[in-house]
Amino acid sequence: MHRTEGPLVFYKGLTPTLIAIFPYAGFQFSCYSSLKSASEWVVPARGKQNENLRNLLCGCGAGVVSKTLTYPLDLFKKRLQVGGFEQARATFGQVLSVFPARMVMGESGREEYKIQSFDADTQQLLKTALKDPGAVDLDKVANVIVDHSLQDCVFIKEAGRMCYAIIQAESTQAGQSVFRRELLNRLQQEYQAREQLRARSLQGWVCYVTFICNIFDYLRVNNMPMMALVNPVYDCLFRLAQPDSLSTEEEVDCLVLQLHRVGEQLEKMNGQRMDELFVLIRDGFLLPRGLSSLAQLLLLEIIEFRAAGWTTTPAAHKYYYSELPD
Secondary structure (H helix, E strand, O other): OHHHHOHHHHHOOHHHHHHHHHHHHHHHHHHHHHHHHHHHHHOOOOOOOOHHHHHHHHHHHHHHHHHHHHHHHHHHHHHHHHOOHHHHHOOOOOOEEEOOOOOOEOOOOOEOOOOOOOOHHHHHHHHHHHHOHHHOOHHHHHHHHHHHHHHOOOHHHHHHHHHHHHHHHHHHHHOOOHHHHHHHHHHHHHHHOHHHHHHHOHHHHHHHHHHHHHHHHHEEEOOEEOHHHHHHHHHHHHHHOOHHHHOOHHHHHHHHHHHHHHHHHHHHHOHHHHHHHHHHHHHHHHOOOOOOHHHHHHHHHHHHHHHOOOOOOHHHHHHHHOOOOO
């Protein structure tokens, strides 16, 4: 409080408090005297046997009357004292919460992760990070997970679950967020070099977009997506909606899948950018330049999906998925 608002913050509400003291004290003494006189007129004093009871009743009555008359000032004082807390409450008690996808549980009830594709040392590193994050180099762990995710799109779902577990374990164990910071730093590095990544490896580029959308979907603060990831995710989706990307089925498929996953969340965070993104998507659909029939179908489906409020209507489901088994 002192750092953000200065020393005067400790005196908020002092002025109305002082103002309220004078009428409160005046009303109290005046009412007490009046009630005392009235009680003696109604019930004449009989020595000191009833004096204590008379003082108690008159004091209570005077307190009730004076408090009632000065209550508006008291309310005004409290409003001034708590003024400014609304802004602080936006981050008060803020904790990182992550909503994992479907968990794979073993017979012992503990989560199992498909990390058999890693060598023995890396498997041990990941297992230790999941149980005791403070005992390993979390920068190395983040790089291992991201590197493997850029090579294997199937592993990305597993990677999201692992990131969830490590962040939760670290928060519980030490109340820190070292792994989250290192993970976001690595994602930022890849984001800044996304054009080079796309030119070097289309699969790596598609995996990166899938991974960052996965992390955006998992990591939340106070049940809200992380603002730091909103624009990078949008930028990646905008790149997928460019004409040269729409001519590649892998990128169109990635675009549609990620919009199914995080499109509604992104629109809530920045509706204007979502409108701009769908202008590109509609242009790509209406002005096909080398689009395959599958790409056109996928673009049409996502346009209808958003138009229906990010849901699939029964008619759309029948049209687009009638040949898929239930």
